[in-house]
Amino acid sequence: MKIVIENLQLRYGKFTAIENLNLEIGDGESVVLLGKSGCGKTSTMRCIAGLEEPTAGRITIGDTVVFDAEAGINLPPNKRNVGMVFQSYAVWPHMTVFQNVAYSLKLQKLPAAEIKQRVTEVLALVGLQEFAQRGASLLSGGQMQRVALARSLVMRPSVLMLDEPLSNLDARLRDNLRVELREIQLKLGLTTVYVTHDQQEAFALADRIALMQGGRIVQMGGPTDIYDAPVSASIAHFLGVSNVFDCQASLDGDGQVTAKVAGTDVPVRSTQRTLAGGKDLKLCIRSEDFALSRAPHGGANEWAGTVRVTGFQGSSVRYAVELQDGSELDIFAPTKGAERFGIGDRLWATVAPENVQVLPAEVPAGHNIDARLPENNARLEEVGA
Numbered sequence: 001m002k003i004v005i006e007n008l009q010l011r012y013g014k015f016t017a018i019e020n021l022n023l024e025i026g027d028g029e030s031v032v033l034l035g036k037s038g039c040g041k042t043s044t045m046r047c048i049a050g051l052e053e054p055t056a057g058r059i060t061i062g063d064t065v066v067f068d069a070e071a072g073i074n075l076p077p078n079k080r081n082v083g084m085v086f087q088s089y090a091v092w093p094h095m096t097v098f099q100n101v102a103y104s105l106k107l108q109k110l111p112a113a114e115i116k117q118r119v120t121e122v123l124a125l126v127g128l129q130e131f132a133q134r135g136a137s138l139l140s141g142g143q144m145q146r147v148a149l150a151r152s153l154v155m156r157p158s159v160l161m162l163d164e165p166l167s168n169l170d171a172r173l174r175d176n177l178r179v180e181l182r183e184i185q186l187k188l189g190l191t192t193v194y195v196t197h198d199q200q201e202a203f204a205l206a207d208r209i210a211l212m213q214g215g216r217i218v219q220m221g222g223p224t225d226i227y228d229a230p231v232s233a234s235i236a237h238f239l240g241v242s243n244v245f246d247c248q249a250s251l252d253g254d255g256q257v258t259a260k261v262a263g264t265d266v267p268v269r270s271t272q273r274t275l276a277g278g279k280d281l282k283l284c285i286r287s288e289d290f291a292l293s294r295a296p297h298g299g300a301n302e303w304a305g306t307v308r309v310t311g312f313q314g315s316s317v318r319y320a321v322e323l324q325d326g327s328e329l330d331i332f333a334p335t336k337g338a339e340r341f342g343i344g345d346r347l348w349a350t351v352a353p354e355n356v357q358v359l360p361a362e363v364p365a366g367h368n369i370d371a372r373l374p375e376n377n378a379r380l381e382e383v384g385a
């Protein structure tokens, strides 16, 4: 079911946790709220679920207005048909897996045969069919989170909301479960709001990502759009870009951006064709976008440096490369098919102009995307909303 959030505001006393937030989530769409801790992700989710009363705005789920500050509408959580999964497992340890999942259906006094059928179906969906009779206290963290998911899904919610559901799991399990979650979401065509501070998780699970800062949405788009074109250096850094330098930049005669990193005289060319206003610009380059060589090519975008630290990471090798001015590049080179360098080696690092971004350090104060607008909702059409 479609969700429309209009002019949402949430204040805790004098503190504003959500400021004039506008967002539309299409029927069957998976939107991830992504941002640093404290940016208002959980608050937004709790407002949709009815666990928090906003100070202003309107929230519509399907055709039902579930909250409207002006009209005095505020449906309780159990009238919103929203399923929720949290970071903590919230599974009843003294019950079996089956009993945990069946619990709410029993409260609804459904016939035993129907309960059995629905629980069995949903346990198969989350990969727990073998564990129906196991005591919940004997499950691993990943299995407990599957139970929590099954317990939400068995209620057939029109919207599923997940708040950092994988944060307590170890890395490999997290990777696997995130793929499974995406499979389930696509299979059921379930409208999903997923909250995380983890960019990888957001990229893997989202049709669209709403990037939040200070209670506002500062960027909205598909994972590739956000990855390729962050709107500020601080967002780029948050998304894993580790080479961020102060720079001065201008538009060339040919309409492309040329930058000079503070303290160096190497001109850096970018294929970027616009330059944000403001003086505080940053040059941003991803670690994996450098090519390394033992000799200079003498072309553009080339830095000479010395390897200070190397770190083997399996599929890549990470180098800290010190430049003449004392600054450092963080570089990932593939393990296979690339030359290996050792500590103290001299090398030249180059980057293609299409992989250089010159961005404002921060989005302007008060920058707030209206994520209901069609230009911010390209994906909505693709998912048929």
Ligand SMILES: Nc1ncnc2c1ncn2[C@@H]1O[C@H](COP(=O)(O)OP(=O)(O)O)[C@@H](O)[C@H]1O
Pocket: 012, 015, 017, 035, 036, 037, 038, 039, 040, 041, 042, 043, 044
């Ligand atoms: N009950 C509350 N009372 C006062 N401040 C709160 C309360 N809940 C959250 N906040 C504040 O609101 C901001 C947003 O919180 P939250 O939505 O939990 O962030 P996130 O989920 O993105 O980490 C934070 O600064 C947090 O400290």
Ligand SMILES: [Mg+2]
Pocket: 041, 042, 043
């Ligand atoms: Mg949170």
